[in-house]
Amino acid sequence: MANIVIGTAGHIDHGKTTLIKALTGIETDTTKEEKKRGMSINLGFAYLDLPNQQRVGIVDVPGHEKFIKNMVAGLPGINLVLLVIDAAEGIMPQTKEHIDILTLLGIQDFLVVLTKVDTVDPDLKELVVEDIREQLSDTPLAEVDIIETDAVSGTGIEELRQAIQARSEELTEKSSTGMARLNIDRVFSVKGFGTVITGTLLDGTIHTGDELFVYPSGKKVRVRNIQVHEQDVEQAQAGQRTALNLANIGKDELERGDVLAASANLQPTWMLDVKVKCLPEVETGIGLWDRVRLLIGTREVMARTVPLGTEWIEPGTEGFLQLRLEDQVAVKERDHFILRSYSPMHTIAGGEVLDAAPTKHRRFKVEILESLKAKEAGSIEEIILDFMTNKKQPFTTVKQLHEYLGQSVEELRPLLAEMVENQQVIETKSGYLAETSYQALQEKALTVLNEYHKKHRLRPGMPAEEFRSRMRDQLAEKELSALIRLLKENGAIKEQQDKLAAADFEVTFNKYQQAAKEKIEKALAKNGYTPVKKEELYDLDKNAEEVLEALNGDTVIFLTHEYVLLAKVYWQGVQQVRKTIGENQQMTLGDFRDMTNSSRKSSMLILEYMDKQEITKRVENYRVLGASTETGE
Template structure:
């Protein structure tokens, strides 16, 4: 008889744990933290005895986004999935991600369990069911049966048990002629027994007394005792949730993510050749050297992607990758896995392993397979240029290049310096750019600023922060700073008053705007050291509002969003302060008020702005010169 494992999946608070308790009487939220937070954090396990005598294992996988890796860890070996959906809420974003993960891992047998049906109006329930069908029509769950339940009242629970039994009877026996393997998902100690691990048994049977190999540590361990569904057994079979009591092994010597196997031929590998399917909603697809999270077995490992046979794997398509891992893993061909983006942590693809020990020459397969020979015979300079041209991120550090080439950074110093001299690369404080990449960034930056100039012809330029926000999707803040420095050095842009403009751009007023400017300047000049309210200036002329904004930082200073002063007067105030402090070492608010013959409020507005600009610095009740005032 087949050994069946059922998994539950669904959004947080949709009732997975409560449903399992109604089916089995077992509480899978066992830790204090899980009970306190009201959600599953780690994998929960239970078992169910069916009327036909079959005992079915159940894995309650976490529903919260933060615990997706725990969910994936529970899926290897699962035969049937109960997709749990709250009748009050319907399909949620987390539900969709769970469906993506399940299908990417090759699971095709589903039952949709609608929970809490007795808490909603029948008409609303029907609307939810229609919406579920509509949202799942393009997925492997399009024809999955929907079972309506309420774990509190017992509605639908008998019917669900019948459907589970029917599915269990139709699941074929797992092959038992392989070499047993377990991906460790939990490790704990039992007083009087020692170290115990749990996991789903894969590939072949295992008996008490069997010697296993621990990966990646390489240590040999012996099985002292086996439990399946809390019952001691002499032998466990593929597909069963299994607990192994291991002899001569402390709890600290094994951890979640490790692998136990009868075979001594598993590879601890740094690279994997894989075939993947990229999800349609992944905006940028998967490109060269993207940093991703590989979830395989019960491990999460950071990796870099190298597309094989194509420049990138487009959204909604399949393709081949080589994964360059940051930690070793022990896996087998045809193992399924999930790829999640490094940040934000979203599922982007899934697939299966084709080669667990690819040849090292494959590390240089960057574009199409037909170009492999040319790349292998190419110089280091050509490989660097090709790598940098095809990766998504324009900036590349020397460490990235060393990691990609499998060499030491100091061995690249001379080569990179020569490429800079030959204008193949541009060196910055945050990394290198190819000339082609810089040209693209230059074009992008020019387009952003030019678009702003055309939209706001009387403004001095785009605010620097707004410009940065337009580039943050592909560049870090440090990289944007480096780019701005290059653009300025190459005289493409100019910067003033925290605004960026194209080098040749100037604000030009027509005769009507010039008249408005004259009115504004006269009022401010007449007011002297007494700031004028913005609203009083804007009523001087119909063109005054946009002209005043264009003058900001150039002819006038906005001390606050409300008060304005003539820039010439502002500079005179700075000169007075510097002279006074040079003679008296410090200055009070009253001293400045007396010098300018202005009010206390006006003096305070000017001095607080100077403090903010670091021209002055307040110390208790007096001021000294700040860094910009010295």
């Protein structure tokens, strides 16, 4: 019987993991790596014993669009895919992208599994099935069987097992001859065993005691032990999910995406010649020097595209590319891959490798290759972009370009102005920034802010200094300031009282927090111009502390770290101060105390805060108007 590995695919929350548990009894989301004798491969993986006693591996891949690269990493070596579709929702955008990816990777065998069928009305289910058939009609899945299941009630689970067995018996076993090769998808360390890796063996056979080579590093390792489906074995064959306990190498010397091979002659490369198919919905096609994400094997590498024999590859067409890589890969001819756009990320193409080590004159490190190609073509603009995108610091000054290119500042300025107009670079007070570099920085900035928002849902934003510290590894202080200005100008982020937030982030209160908010605001309104200690407000409601923090700068003003005032009252006070000083040229503390009918201490707290905000300015024992014209509206 053939060694079979089954993969799942489908939209998030359509029931893939629950289905696998119903089939196998294995909870792939919670199985620990260190299990039994420390060689389990069950985290994200399972195995299924079919009625004919055949044991097949199952790869449970993530469905969320953010984890597409993890999904692709689980697909090398897959023989059969279960396309999982929720009976209540039908085909979703992520389902379509998974179909595109699977077909681009050359996978031909599918079963469509309709899940949660017992939770929907039969008439609705039939409509969903009709819609599935219609949407799959122009894909390789047009005639694929649809198995109706419900993992909770058990409906259709046995029928699915039988269908999997029938398809498995039709599949051809992969040849175990040739060089052993495995793409690493997980690396971990087990006490008493050392380094363990897992993956699907793509080619050849691995035996206990074999010496293998790690690529792209070229390090030599020895196989101490092998497990297939949690069982110790003496050898693993092509097509099997396997875990290998390796000697002579530490966990930190390996990573997902590395390749294990029996040959010392697998050639790491900075370039690949490939045939690609561009998806029809990709509006821009694939052009010269596009920056893309190459997903090949279990590795993701940034690359530049160079169409061969054409100016660009149009949507829905096929063509040849050379991929100029930013990190080395070790692959073989006919290996399949996926191309995704740099930002925002979506699948644009896929294909297979035609030459895994192109001719010598093209085999250079990527940064050298890009510079040579631009100089050969005589394009100073491409040389500038190459320099900007490959230097360590993303902001580039005219002086740096002058020193690198040898051209005068007078010659460079009009070139840069044209590149700014063509939206290739952005001009700031701190220098010029390539558009692609800005997009990468924006992506990182939004990731930092969104992680903060997820953790602190009631805070209006991340303190600016904390944001700066998270971004400081790449940028100097003045460059950070320039980036923040750009992000605000482009509507990516917003700033409120020295706090930064993603533009689409809004604080939302549940009914309990809303009740606490109303109690706080009522208490502050009752006190008028008498500031209230935060601790007194905390006693109003168990949610008051986090809600009060969220109200800071909105309906509440923090005069000090201890005292707060209702914002409406504060701004009424500001209006009275401006009117009084406007009429009398100045105002004393006593004047403010009398007009607000508050105590001396309260008046002092409020006026000192106004001084800090430059609403007022203290001169000896009186105050005049400051520089700020803020109204609080």
